[in-house]
Amino acid sequence: MQEPIIRITERPRPPRPEELNLRFSERAVKELEALFTHYPDKKSAMLPALWIAQREYGGHLTADAIAEVAYRLGRSYAEVEGVATFYTMYNKAPVGKYMLEVCTNLTCMLCGAYRILEYLEQKLGIKLGETTPDGLFTLTEVECLNNCGDAPVMQVGDIYCRRLTPEKIDELIEQLRNSEEHTVVQLADAEVQIHLSEQEREKIEREAASGII
Numbered sequence: 001m002q003e004p005i006i007r008i009t010e011r012p013r014p015p016r017p018e019e020l021n022l023r024f025s026e027r028a029v030k031e032l033e034a035l036f037t038h039y040p041d042k043k044s045a046m047l048p049a050l051w052i053a054q055r056e057y058g059g060h061l062t063a064d065a066i067a068e069v070a071y072r073l074g075r076s077y078a079e080v081e082g083v084a085t086f087y088t089m090y091n092k093a094p095v096g097k098y099m100l101e102v103c104t105n106l107t108c109m110l111c112g113a114y115r116i117l118e119y120l121e122q123k124l125g126i127k128l129g130e131t132t133p134d135g136l137f138t139l140t141e142v143e144c145l146n147n148c149g150d151a152p153v154m155q156v157g158d159i160y161c162r163r164l165t166p167e168k169i170d171e172l173i174e175q176l177r178n179s180e181e182h183t184v185v186q187l188a189d190a191e192v193q194i195h196l197s198e199q200e201r202e203k204i205e206r207e208a209a210s211g212i213i
Contacts, residue, residue, distance in 0.1 A: 012076035015067045022068055026213035027204060028052050031192055032072060034200040042073045046083055048195040049073060050090055055188035060091035088142070096131045096138035097183050098176050101155040105144040111151035116164050117141065123173065136177065157182030158190050 024032070032052060035045045049069050050061065057065040061084050070080040084090045091099075100120060104113045117128060120139055124132050131138040147153045150162035159182050161172055176182065193201060207213045 012078055014074050015071045015077060017071065020067055020071055021064055022071075023064070024052070024056050024068060024072070027208055028056050029072075030204050030207065030213055031196060031200075034196055034204070038195070043075055046073060046075070046080065047087075048192060050080075050084055051188050051191040051195075054090060055185055055192060059097075059184040059188070060094050091184070094131070095184055097136050098138070098156055099184050099187075100137055100139050101142045101145075102140070103143070103145040103147075103151070103153045103155075104141045107148040108145075108151040108153055112164075113141075113152040116152050116154070116169070119166050119169060123169065137173075157184065157187040 032045070032049055035048050036042055039045050046069070049072065053065040053069050054061055066080050066084055067077055069075075069084075070077045073080070085092060102108075102113055102117050102120070104117070117139070121127055124137055124139060126132055126137070126139055128139055128141060142155065145153050145155055145160065147160055147162060150160075152164045154161045154164055156172070156176070161168065196204075204213070
């Protein structure tokens with residue numbers, strides 16, 4: 001009896017430009033091109049590319065954002081989506097201007113993290129995982145933030161808020177309402193800049209100042 005022929009499935013193709021609504025700025029394209037020189041192939045730059053996309057698309061990875069990363073890296077949509085959905089640091093749904101990420105791992109839990117969560121829910125009028133109606137705050141819980149000595153701890157964008165109390169939370173929320181710092185988009189930009197060398201950042205800044213990009 002003849003053995004059945006086993007055919008290898010063709011790899012899904014990357015999206016084509018005509019299928020996309022590309023939104024990366026010229027600056028973002030330059031940053032991505034610089035990142036490519038850090039890795040043996042474009043695929044290896046996927047994580048920082050997703051940070052660029054999260055910044056460029058306003059704080060979360062839409063389907064269009066994932067498709068654009070797939071196009072620019074020459075990978076399939078499914079492959080990029082698989083990476084984006086694996087890591088919790090990438091937002092797959094719309095979030096507020098600020099992400100309030102409360103650590104509820106062992107040390108923070110023992111030091112009152114869930115009481116802090118309850119206080120935030122009452123103060124903001126939302127439940128865990130929700131966003132305030134004004135679009136300012138999204139409340140989430142996260143695993144260990146590696147700052148156990150200052151528990152309970154919450155991350156807001158690029159800062160840690162330590163030894164939290166209701167009084168500290170009241171002060172912090174008031175500051176954030178009147179601030180443009182520590183936002184979700186700024187965190188994404190900070191992550192992008194970390195991946196670039198000082199020389200690359202300076203070159204992109206010069207080109208931006210001269211109007212080249």
